[in-house]
Structure formats: C-alpha cells, structure tokens
Amino acid sequence: MRQMSGAQMVCEAIIAEGVKTVFGYPGGAIMHVYDEIYKQKGFEHILNRHEQAAVHAADGYARATGEVGVAMVTSGPGFTNAVTGLATAYMDSIPLVVVSGQVPLSLIGTDGFQEIDAVGISRPCTKHNFLVRTLEELPRIFKEAFYIARSGRPGPVLVDVPKDITVDIGTFVYPDSVNIPSYKPTYKGNKRQIEKAVEAIKSAKKPLLYIGGGVVLSNAYKLVRELAAKTQIPAVETLMARGVMGAKNPLLLGMLGMHGNYASNMAMSETDLVISLGARFDDRVTGKLSEFAKYADIIHVDIDAANIGKLVDVDYPIVGDITEVLKAMLPQLDGVDANRYKAWRDVLNRYSELHPQSYIDSDEVIKPQWAIERIGELVGKDAIITSDVGQHQMWAAQHYPFDRPRQWINSGGLGTMGFGFPAAIGAKRAYPDKTVINITGDGSILMNMQELVTAAEYRTPVVNVILNNHFLGMVRQWQTFFYEKRYSETDLSFQPNFKALAEACGGIGYDVTTKSEFDAALKDAIRQDKVCFMNVAVNRFENVLPMVPAGGALFNMMLPQTIEGDA
Amino acid sequence: MPNILNERRVISVIVLNESSVLSRITSLFAARGYNIESLTVAPIPNSDMSHITIATNGSTKLMEQITKQLHKLIPVYKVIEHEEMVEKEMVLAKFPIAENLADISVLSAAYNGGVVNVGEEMIIVMVADEPKRIKHFIEAAQRYNPCEVVRGGVVAIER
Numbered sequence: 036m037r038q039m040s041g042a043q044m045v046c047e048a049i050i051a052e053g054v055k056t057v058f059g060y061p062g063g064a065i066m067h068v069y070d071e072i073y074k075q076k077g078f079e080h081i082l083n084r085h086e087q088a089a090v091h092a093a094d095g096y097a098r099a100t101g102e103v104g105v106a107m108v109t110s111g112p113g114f115t116n117a118v119t120g121l122a123t124a125y126m127d128s129i130p131l132v133v134v135s136g137q138v139p140l141s142l143i144g145t146d147g148f149q150e151i152d153a154v155g156i157s158r159p160c161t162k163h164n165f166l167v168r169t170l171e172e173l174p175r176i177f178k179e180a181f182y183i184a185r186s187g188r189p190g191p192v193l194v195d196v197p198k199d200i201t202v203d204i205g206t207f208v209y210p211d212s213v214n215i216p217s218y219k220p221t222y223k224g225n226k227r228q229i230e231k232a233v234e235a236i237k238s239a240k241k242p243l244l245y246i247g248g249g250v251v252l253s254n255a256y257k258l259v260r261e262l263a264a265k266t267q268i269p270a271v272e273t274l275m276a277r278g279v280m281g282a283k284n285p286l287l288l289g290m291l292g293m294h295g296n297y298a299s300n301m302a303m304s305e306t307d308l309v310i311s312l313g314a315r316f317d318d319r320v321t322g323k324l325s326e327f328a329k330y331a332d333i334i335h336v337d338i339d340a341a342n343i344g345k346l347v348d349v350d351y352p353i354v355g356d357i358t359e360v361l362k363a364m365l366p367q368l369d370g371v372d373a374n375r376y377k378a379w380r381d382v383l384n385r386y387s388e389l390h391p392q393s394y395i396d397s398d399e400v401i402k403p404q405w406a407i408e409r410i411g412e413l414v415g416k417d418a419i420i421t422s423d424v425g426q427h428q429m430w431a432a433q434h435y436p437f438d439r440p441r442q443w444i445n446s447g448g449l450g451t452m453g454f455g456f457p458a459a460i461g462a463k464r465a466y467p468d469k470t471v472i473n474i475t476g477d478g479s480i481l482m483n484m485q486e487l488v489t490a491a492e493y494r495t496p497v498v499n500v501i502l503n504n505h506f507l508g509m510v511r512q513w514q515t516f517f518y519e520k521r522y523s524e525t526d527l528s529f530q531p532n533f534k535a536l537a538e539a540c541g542g543i544g545y546d547v548t549t550k551s552e553f554d555a556a557l558k559d560a561i562r563q564d565k566v567c568f569m570n571v572a573v574n575r576f577e578n579v580l581p582m583v584p585a586g587g588a589l590f591n592m593m594l595p596q597t598i599e600g601d602a
Numbered sequence: 603m604p605n606i607l608n609e610r611r612v613i614s615v616i617v618l619n620e621s622s623v624l625s626r627i628t629s630l631f632a633a634r635g636y637n638i639e640s641l642t643v644a645p646i647p648n649s650d651m652s653h654i655t656i657a658t659n660g661s662t663k664l665m666e667q668i669t670k671q672l673h674k675l676i677p678v679y680k681v682i683e684h685e686e687m688v689e690k691e692m693v694l695a696k697f698p699i700a701e702n703l704a705d706i707s708v709l710s711a712a713y714n715g716g717v718v719n720v721g722e723e724m725i726i727v728m729v730a731d732e733p734k735r736i737k738h739f740i741e742a743a744q745r746y747n748p749c750e751v752v753r754g755g756v757v758a759i760e761r
Contacts (some may be wrong), residue, residue: 159633163676217618217679340671
C-alpha cells in the first residue's frame with residue numbers, strides 16, 4: 036500500500052504491464068507524468084518529434100513484437116495530432132495504450148487552454164477510451180486499458196488523464212485481474228460449426244485458404260501452414276497477411292485484391308469453398324462484391340462477430356480466435372485426401388505460369404520492383420520491412436519475399452502516408468539487432484520526415500529507401516488510367532535535397548541512380564549506426580500491375596505488359 | 603427470418619451505467635449510418651446498469667450488424683432484438699382551456715390516459731399506449747388545436 040501521486044501511478048502501471056519503451060511528447064497537461072518519467076528507471080522514453088509519429092512508433096513496436104505499444108501525449112493539439120495514429124492502429128486492430136493529458140477536472144467544459152474533448156473525438160477510432168475522473172479509479176482503468184487493448188480483437192485504447200489527478204496523492208494498488216462483465220471475448224469456436232466446416236472442406240473440390248491479418252495478430256501462422264500442408268489446399272494472402280505462408284511455400288499463390296496477382300484473383304473467382312481466416316472482406320480485396328467468390332460457400336473464422344456476414348453472406352460462421360479454432364479443426368482433418376484438390380492446384384499453377392508477378396526490367400533506369408526484389412536478396416528474411424502508402428507499398432507487398440509474419444509492417448486499413456518511418460523506429464527499438472528498412476516514396480517520406488531527428492538522437496539506424504519517381508505515384512497512376520492524364524497536383528518535381536536533408540538532421544544520405552550504386556548504398560547503409568535516406572531515382576511512369584479498377588470484378592485485371600514498349 | 607427491407611424494429615440495450623455510454627451508442631449509430639426513430643434511457647432499479655430502448659428500422663441483415671456492433675462496445679452488457687414484446691410510449695399534450703374539454707377527456711381516456719393538469723389557460727393530458735395508437739391519438743387530437751405535444755419515446759419489454 037504505497038502512497039504516491041497520480042503521475043507516479045501512471046508510470047507504475049506502465050512498468051507493471053512490463054512495458055520497456057514508451058514513445059511520446061510532453062506538454063502542459065502531462066508534465067507531472069513526465070516529471071515522474073524523469074525519476075523512474077522502469078522504461079525508456081523516446082522523444083519523437085511529432086505526436087502522430089509517437090503513436091506510429093508505438094504501433095510499429097506493437098506490430099513487430101505482438102505486445103501492447105504505449106504512447107504518451109499532452110492535451111489539446113498533442114492529442115489531436117495523435118488521432119491519425121489511433122485511427123491507423125484501430126483500422127488494423129493493433130494493441131496500443133495511448134495516455135493523453137487533459138486540463139484539470141474543474142476546467143473541463145470551459146474551453147480551457149489546450150482543452151479538447153479527447154474521448155469524444157477518439158470514440159470512433161479507438162476500441163475503447165477512458166476519462167479518468169477520480170484518482171481511486173486510475174489503477175483499475177490502466178489495468179482495463181491494457182487488457183482491452185490486447186484481448187479479443189486487439190485495438191488502441193485511449194486513457195485521458197486530467198492534470199489535477201496526476202498531482203493528487205493516493206494509495207496505489209495495481210489490480211491482478213480484470214472483471215468487466217460486459218466484455219467477454221469469444222476465443223473457442225463453436226464445436227458444431229467447426230465440424231460442419233470440416234465436412235465442407237472434405238467435400239469441396241476447389242477450396243481456397245483466404246488468409247488475413249488476424250492470423251498475424253493471433254500468432255497462428257504455424258497452424259495455418261500446418262493446415263495448408265496437411266490438406267494441400269492452396270492459399271492467398273491479404274496485404275496484412277504477407278509472410279504468413281512464407282514466400283517459397285508452393286501452396287501460396289500470392290496476394291489477392293486490387294493489386295493481387297492473376298492466379299490469386301482467379302482462384303478467388305473460381306473457388307467453390309473460401310476458408311477465410313482472420314480476413315474481413317475489405318473492398319480493396321473483394322472488388323465488386325456480387326462477383327466475389329461467386330461460386331463458393333464461405334467459411335469465415337473471425338474473433339469479431341461483427342465482421343462475419345457484414346459484407347458477404349457466410350455459410351459456416353465461426354466466431355473465435357484462429358489459434359483455438361485451428362487447434363480444434365486440425366485433428367478432424369486427419370483423414371483428408373490431399374490428392375482430392377490436385378486438379379484444382381494444377382489449374383492454379385497454370386494460372387501462375389501464365390501471368391506470374393512480373394515487370395520489365397531495365398538497365399538504363401532503376402525499376403522500383405527491381406529495387407524491392409534486390410532488398411529481398413540482400414537482407415532477406417531477417418529484416419523487418421515497413422512501408423508508407425502508395426505505389427511503393429504495393430510493389431513491396433507484391434515483390435518482397437516475406438518469410439514470416441510481423442516481418443511486414445504497413446498501414447493497410449487506413450492507408451496512412453507518413454506511417455512507415457516512425458513505425459520503423461518503433462520496430463528497431465524492439466529489435467535493435469535486426470535490419471529495419473522503410474520502403475517509402477518521395478511523397479510519403481515528407482509526411483514524417485522530422486523523425487530523422489528522433490532516429491539520429493537515439494542512434495536508431497533505420498534505412499529509408501525512397502523510391503523516388505517525383506510523383507505522388509499512386510494518384511498519378513489513377514490519373515493516367517482514369518483521368519485522361521490530367522496530373523492534378525501530383526507532380527513532385529520540386530523536391531528537397533534528400534541526401535542533404537538526412538545529413539542536416541544527423542543521418543546519412545545516398546543518391547542512387549544505378550543498380551550498382553543501389554547495391555553499394557544499401558550494403559553501406561545497413562552497416563551504419565545512423566539513420567539513412569537512400570534517395571533512389573526510379574522510372575517515373577511505372578504502374579502497379581495487375582490492377583482491378585475500383586468497383587470492378589476481381590477477374591477483370593489490367594495485366595502488366597510482357598514486352599518492352601509501354602511508357 | 604426473411605430479409606424484409608426497412609421493417610420497424612425495437613432493440614433494448616443493457617449497458618453499464620457510466621458516463622458517456624449513451625454517446626458511445628448514438629455515435630455508433632451516426633458513424634455507421636443507422637437510423638434512430640426514438641430512444642429512451644433510464645437506470646435499471648437496484649443495479650449499476652441502464653436500459654436503453656431504441657426504435658429503428660432496417661433489413662434483417664442490417665439489424666444483425668447493428669446488434670453485433672452494439673455488442674462490441676465495451677460497456678454494452680446485452681442487446682435484445684425484440685420480437686415478442688410489449689411496447690408502450692407516453693405522450694403529453696397541452697390544449698387551450700377554451701377547447702371542448704369533455705371531448706379531450708374522452709379522447710385521452712380512449713387512448714389509455716387522462717387529464718393530468720388544468721390551469722387557467724391550458725389543460726394537459728397524458729396518454730400511454732402502443733406507438734401506433736399514440737400516432738392515432740396525436741392525429742385525432744389535432745382538431746382540438748393542441749399547443750404542444752411531447753412524445754416520450756418507446757419503451758419495450760420482452761413477453
């Protein structure tokens with residue numbers, strides 16, 4: 036029974052949760068907590084140079100480790116800057132606890148200095164949020180916040196702490212357990228439904244594993260690989276699931292969706308049984324819903340009941356944790372005849388041979404796809420790859436040989452430009468011995484470029500590979516295809532000197548225009564103990580292909596040219 | 603259940619009685635584009651829960667989504683999509699004293715209510731009945747020139 040201030044309780048709660056790294060930015064309303072951070076030795080604090088980046092860094096830390104990421108910001112603008120970070124984590128179901136300062140209770144509702152309704156604003160972009168109203172409830176609220184963030188379908192939780200509560204002195208007892216009668220996530224799948232799903236698998240002719248980010252969140256990749264190996268059912272991965280099957284897995288067709296490959300999208304169009312594991316039928320995956328998996332029955336395993344039946348009608352709904360459901364399902368598939376699906380696999384293999392993930396390489400200019408494949412060859416399965424949002428993100432998802440889950444960190448649901456660099460910092464703090472590379476573009480990198488200073492100060496040597504086409508490339512691509520080449524506000528010809536920019540902030544810069552320069556720069560960059568910008572000039576008008584135009588059916592893909600001649 | 607479009611539905615939501623719980627529910631409806639026709643909320647006696655009754659409309663599939671999304675809110679303990687229910691709504695109506703008081707009194711009695719207040723200028727009646735009948739009462743009351751009509755929103759209980 037220790038007496039301490041609310042601020043100290045915040046630190047003690049974070050320490051009690053086993054958190055080793057907190058990302059944040061101080062300010063008026065959170066100062067008492069920062070005073071306690073100064074005194075404590077339980078966790079390190081990383082001073083990002085923008086609150087949005089602090090939350091993204093905590094997010095990258097969480098995605099790389101599977102643990103709850105923690106960020107701390109002040110009230111008002113500190114909090115509003117953090118909102119994009121919360122929304123990014125919310126859309127991808129990433130466990131975070133974000134602590135925000137708030138004006139004193141007596142000032143709430145008076146339009147006080149740096150007052151904003153944080154719980155009101157964050158309600159639609161958090162799994163849950165709290166405004167601490169008394170010192171007594173503070174330890175319980177932190178316990179619940181961490182529990183809610185990591186349990187069930189994970190997500191970010193905001194704890195808004197008024198300044199006077201951080202000053203008050205009280206007794207600190209951190210609860211051992213949580214009891215929220217209204218919140219009891221379902222982990223075990225319904226036994227009868229699992230049996231029915233197994234029967235459906237056994238009687239299907241053309242089944243397909245549709246693997247989503249939930250498999251990563253549930254740490255179920257080994258079970259999924261076992262399921263595929265045992266049944267020899269082919270698999271497609273969503274953007275969030277890259278790495279689950281492993282790049283060299285012969286059963287993996289690739290990524291499906293708007294920029295999925297031919298075989299994956301055709302497999303989804305022709306399958307007679309979709310086995311959806313932790314995927315949520317996002318519009319970027321399904322294309323035109325009425326044509327999606329038109330001939331298939333659907334097994335949908337998801338820990339969030341609301342995802343089931345939200346967009347497509349499901350024949351075998353199973354609410355539960357993928358790990359638990361697959362543990363129950365696998366023994367029941369013992370007798371399954373793997374030869375049963377051979378004809379189906381042969382068809383899909385022919386699709387893969389017919390239109391492999393391809394591009395036309397060049398010796399005159401670096402192709403972005405080449406750069407990504409080259410990174411894969413040089414750093415391979417040990418590296419952690421983060422990305423921003425745009426063409427480079429899709430090329431990375433298509434061409435990088437991801438071998439394990441949590442190797443690929445990107446903002447899939449919200450599509451947040453500026454995510455990659457701070458997320459890379461977070462991942463590198465979690466795994467200092469691993470090479471961490473942010474694959475980014477000349478548009479995205481500028482959205483959180485101030486993190487050069489953070490990375491330099493903390494000697495967090497992440498490598499930013501800027502695939503520089505002097506365009507907001509993805510928007511430019513749409514303008515090329517759908518807006519008659521009117522390049523409205525997408526030409527980024529005016530640029531900073533990226534090399535000098537990195538150097539000005541205490542990092543290292545490289546200008547790269549040839550393949551040999553690329554190799555030399557990358558090899559040098561990953562040896563450095565400093566943050567790096569590799570400014571790689573790539574082919575300006577390269578497009579991400581295949582592409583399913585928005586709202587189109589998955590099988591109607593624009594395919595890459597296989598011979599030279601396209602601009 | 604057949605997938606009937608835009609059928610009227612009543613949902614009861616049992617929630618932990620804590621601050622901002624109502625705004626969590628209403629902002630969920632707003633954010634996901636669900637309609638609220640009426641909403642009532644009051645604490646459940648001898649508990650730390652509140653009972654929220656929401657009248658809405660939509661297809662069977664939409665109702666399933668609404669129910670599941672409500673369930674996801676941390677303070678939501680239980681969601682009941684009513685099928686066999688007793689449903690009542692209360693309404694207060696104010697009429698000028700110069701109107702035909704006998705007619706007004708009989709009318710409100712016919713709709714399970716009566717006169718609750720009489721002043722120098724105004725008479726106030728209260729009626730509690732099924733929402734459909736409340737609608738009829740309000741229509742019938744129009745000929746007596748009501749100055750004000752306040753509806754209380756639907757409350758429901760499963761039979």
